[in-house]
Amino acid sequence: MKNSILEPFIKSVENVTMCGIIVIKDGEKIAEYDWEPKMRMNQYSASKSFTSAAVGMAIKEGLINLDDKVIEYFPESIPKKIPPELESLKVKHLLTMSVGHDEAYLMGTQRPLMKEKDWVKFSLGIPFKYKPGTKFLYSNVGPYLAGMIVQRKAGCNLVDYLMPRLFEPLQTLRPTWECDPMGNTFGAGGLFLTVNDLAKFSQLYLQKGIWNGKQIIPKEWVEATAKPQISTDRDDVYSNAYSYLFWHGPNKSYRADGKYGQFGIILPEKNAVIAINAYNRDQGNILDLLWKNLYPMI
Incomplete structure (x- = not known):
């Protein structure tokens, strides 16, 4: 056509x-x-928008809230000494690229070379430069953690969560989606559609x-x-x-x-x-x- x-x-x-x-x-x-x-092609960071849809659905289902503190979802992964910026980091900051870091992390050229396998622990240990919500910096950390929160609360990966809620209604066949080293869906990229x-x-x-x-x-x-x-x-x-x-x-x-x-x-x-x-x-x-x-x- x-x-x-x-x-x-x-x-x-x-x-x-x-x-x-x-x-x-x-x-x-x-x-x-x-x-x-x-x-089917790698949609790269367009994948983030599908993670956003999952967050919106999870909020509607009462699983999470935009004003929830991020550390509440990952008590086993937080540093022993919690900086005030991490203490104040909320779900909404993950979705607006305003986490507070001064460098981008979990990017495409970085992920294959990372020695750390627990990317949640890694992400929560990154030093802060700014107060969350005050400075935009494009990075994969925020959307990755947002996707992880949905997975934690839903008890399944993002593909399984979105199949009955999004993909099946749109008649989209079950997609492939990049995973982190521990098998969790990487909500910041790698969705093939x-x-x-x-x-x-x-x-x-x-x-x-x-x-x-x-x-x-x-x-x-x-x-x-x-x-x-x-x-x-x-x-x-x-x-x-x-x-x-x-x-x-x-x-x-x-x-x-x-x-x-x-x-x-x-x-x-x-x-x-x-x-x-x-x-x-x-x-x-x-x-x-x-x-x-x-x-x-x-």
Whole structure:
């Protein structure tokens, strides 16, 4: 399926390594194009947004609360001497990248070389630079711990938790998801899905969590996610605000965002979503071309 609205965008990305794109408007797929055959791909940090959905569901089920202290969930992993910043660290700080560290940890190039196998203990032992909630720093520690909290309270991994609540309703086959050395789902990355799966997930958020007449994700969680929760202090229009493991962008858009151009973009002003899978080092280039050559056409 190739719609004329995609032609300017397709021409503009001739030098970009694209894999597939889907555009949905008013609940209908209006455009689709594949540079490569559809397959499950690593969604990298777009995985974080699925962890966010799990947190929203767990809050609705009464398992956790945004204002809960993180140390309450991991009493066996906290340092003997608890710094005041760790004492005050709350679940909401994990979701807004405002833990209080001055360096990013558990990143893709770091994980294969780590000697520490207990990543929860490692994460809770990182020195603090700032008071939690006061400084944005993009890191995998927050979303990893958020995913671990859901797993602790639910008594199962994130895939098992999300299968009946999210993946099965969206008709997404059981996915593969990266695990830590102890077998826990790594909620900060490594979820393998197709661009179709990412498009449906994005459409679910556009529909405020409703799928086939059923409230899949709590409406209040989607509405909170759709609002910026923290400033990133960046000048880039695509990354100057962040919410609960979603980036915010132009025209009140917000998105799941993966390392090489895995995008699930929710466009409330257009009543539309765009899902992209790519393998391009310059994500911003894709977003620039999208906003210039596709957004006006929708």
